[in-house]
Amino acid sequence: MQMNKRYADEIHSALLSGIVDGRFPPGEVLNEIPLAEEFGVSRTPVREALQRLKAEGMVERGARRAVVVRKMDSKTLHALFEAMGELEALVTRFAALRMSELERQALHDIVEAGEDPGADYAQINDRFHGALRAGAHNPVLAGLLADMDLRTMPWRRAQFRKRAERIRSSQAEHRAILEAILNQDANEAHRLMRGHAAASLRTVIEILGSQGPDVQTKATAL
Amino acid sequence: MQMNKRYADEIHSALLSGIVDGRFPPGEVLNEIPLAEEFGVSRTPVREALQRLKAEGMVERGARRAVVVRKMDSKTLHALFEAMGELEALVTRFAALRMSELERQALHDIVEAGEDPGADYAQINDRFHGALRAGAHNPVLAGLLADMDLRTMPWRRAQFRKRAERIRSSQAEHRAILEAILNQDANEAHRLMRGHAAASLRTVIEILGSQGPDVQTKATAL
DNA sequence: CACCGAACTTATGTATACAAATAAAGCAAA
DNA sequence: TTTGCTTTATTTGTATACATAAGTTCGGTG
Numbered sequence: 403m404q405m406n407k408r409y410a411d412e413i414h415s416a417l418l419s420g421i422v423d424g425r426f427p428p429g430e431v432l433n434e435i436p437l438a439e440e441f442g443v444s445r446t447p448v449r450e451a452l453q454r455l456k457a458e459g460m461v462e463r464g465a466r467r468a469v470v471v472r473k474m475d476s477k478t479l480h481a482l483f484e485a486m487g488e489l490e491a492l493v494t495r496f497a498a499l500r501m502s503e504l505e506r507q508a509l510h511d512i513v514e515a516g517e518d519p520g521a522d523y524a525q526i527n528d529r530f531h532g533a534l535r536a537g538a539h540n541p542v543l544a545g546l547l548a549d550m551d552l553r554t555m556p557w558r559r560a561q562f563r564k565r566a567e568r569i570r571s572s573q574a575e576h577r578a579i580l581e582a583i584l585n586q587d588a589n590e591a592h593r594l595m596r597g598h599a600a601a602s603l604r605t606v607i608e609i610l611g612s613q614g615p616d617v618q619t620k621a622t623a624l
Numbered sequence: 625m626q627m628n629k630r631y632a633d634e635i636h637s638a639l640l641s642g643i644v645d646g647r648f649p650p651g652e653v654l655n656e657i658p659l660a661e662e663f664g665v666s667r668t669p670v671r672e673a674l675q676r677l678k679a680e681g682m683v684e685r686g687a688r689r690a691v692v693v694r695k696m697d698s699k700t701l702h703a704l705f706e707a708m709g710e711l712e713a714l715v716t717r718f719a720a721l722r723m724s725e726l727e728r729q730a731l732h733d734i735v736e737a738g739e740d741p742g743a744d745y746a747q748i749n750d751r752f753h754g755a756l757r758a759g760a761h762n763p764v765l766a767g768l769l770a771d772m773d774l775r776t777m778p779w780r781r782a783q784f785r786k787r788a789e790r791i792r793s794s795q796a797e798h799r800a801i802l803e804a805i806l807n808q809d810a811n812e813a814h815r816l817m818r819g820h821a822a823a824s825l826r827t828v829i830e831i832l833g834s835q836g837p838d839v840q841t842k843a844t845a846l
Numbered sequence: 847c848a849c850c851g852a853a854c855t856t857a858t859g860t861a862t863a864c865a866a867a868t869a870a871a872g873c874a875a876a
Numbered sequence: 877t878t879t880g881c882t883t884t885a886t887t888t889g890t891a892t893a894c895a896t897a898a899g900t901t902c903g904g905t906g
Contacts, residue, residue, distance in 0.1 A: 408859085409859080409860075410859080410860090433886095433887075433888095434887075434888075435886095435887075443860075443861085444860060444861045444862070445860095445861085445862090445888090446859080446860050446861065446862090447859080447860065447861095449672075449888090449889090450671075450675060450859095453672060453675055453676070454675070454679060457676060457679035457680070458679070465869090466868070466869065466886090466887075466888095467867090467868075467887075467888065468887080468888090478763070478764070481762045481763055481764045481765070482764050484762055484764070484765075485762055485764040485765045485768065488714055488765070492710055492714070540703045540706055540707060541700070541703055542700070542703045542704050542706070542707040542772075543703070543706075543707045543710070546707065546768055550764075630889085631889080631890075632889080632890090655856095655857070655858095656857080656858075657856090657857075657858095665890075665891085666890060666891045666892070667858090667890095667891085667892090668889080668890050668891065668892090669889080669890065669891095671858090671859095672889095688856090688857075688858095688898070688899070689857075689858065689897090689898080690857080690858095
């Protein structure tokens with residue numbers, strides 16, 4: 403077998419994708435031996451993958467010291483989205499102050515592309531937020547935000563597929579944020595991004611609130 | 625031997641302390657076998673400890689795929705302190721809005737204790753910032769800030785031991801932040817905490833700039 | 847004398863075996 | 877029948893052995 407960190411990396415990626423796209427729903431138990439057999443490797447690389455998932459906050463220790471995909475109560479979910487929203491707003495503030503002319507142009511192009519009705523809006527959305535992260539010119543903040551992105555992904559993924567009107571309002575919010583950045587109005591950009599994040603949270607809560615018992619959250623409590 | 629995660633935890637803590645308090649300076653190579661012999665265990669728990677340190681950003685992969693204590697260039701160090709300062713300011717804003725009467729009283733007591741000339745100011749400082757983190761009532765933000773705390777610790781540790789006048793100005797800043805929080809003036813609390821963090825950064829840069837070649841940073845470039 | 851290659855060195859990645867802990871189940875006694 | 881103890885099963889934590897990759901050194905060849 404070829405060795406350099408490869409199995410552990412692959413297994414980590416595979417488990418992470420599985421968690422993020424819902425194949426391992428919150429509460430799912432991840433035991434080492436079955437996973438090792440499934441991947442055709444020993445427990446060692448599986449253990450390393452699980453440890454990394456734990457460090458990333460994607461799994462936690464459940465009863466019988468088992469590793470389970472993280473469940474969120476409504477309070478924690480709210481704190482998670484609040485933190486992410488504030489971080490995004492902060493990054494947007496920096497972006498308004500620091501983006502180069504080239505970066506502004508690229509952001510403009512992304513917003514334009516997102517207004518094409520045939521566009522893959524989930525991908526456009528990622529590119530928009532990615533451009534802001536890069537434009538803030540602080541890799542540490544960008545890294546924190548990437549972590550939050552990952553941690554909230556299991557609850558955000560259904561957002562755009564389910565609500566066409568959310569896409570339209572998201573487009574308008576992106577356009578407004580773009581304008582504020584082009585005007586280098588950091589306070590306005592910050593304010594708009596907070597609103598944008600809050601709108602996303604509201605949509606997530608609506609969707610989760612109507613999904614049944616595999617979602618461990620109560621919209622009313624938020 | 626008794627088993628529950630114990631050796632890996634102990635070794636992780638020991639290495640972390642060593643990095644934070646300077647016994648393992650930036651650039652130091654951490655190999656598995658010597659560490660395992662030193663701690664009297666096998667490579668397995670040492671590997672786990674190193675993986676966790678890597679996830680926490682305390683070590684990185686160097687040449688020959690060795691694990692080395694993280695070195696910082698001046699740009700990364702600046703980004704790190706900037707991110708931490710903004711996070712602390714954010715947490716302070718929330719604390720101004722959300723602390724209970726009991727929490728306000730406790731914060732007041734901490735500031736008072738810090739003005740006692742015989743106090744251990746490093747510990748008071750930790751308690752002050754810890755009270756704000758708790759008072760923000762967002763465990764996710766508090767966790768992010770705790771991570772940043774850890775990551776900046778190797779560069780902050782000498783601050784209070786070396787500069788008596790920094791302690792005095794820090795006391796005054798804490799007092800001003802306390803007043804803003806008691807007044808529930810979130811904007812003022814936020815503004816003051818940003819200044820407080822920036823002052824800390826300036827002190828760190830001064831100290832690092834005068835310490836010689838084991839610090840991989842140039843104060844002038846910041 | 848210089849340069850390229852092969853063997854050796856050393857460290858990490860993986861597999862497997864064993865130890866210990868916790869929860870569950872079964873049995874006995876009140 | 878219920879409760880408590882003991883045993884057992886399952887899973888994680890650790891130790892150790894082996895495979896592999898990257899660096900280094902030494903030797904051969906041009």
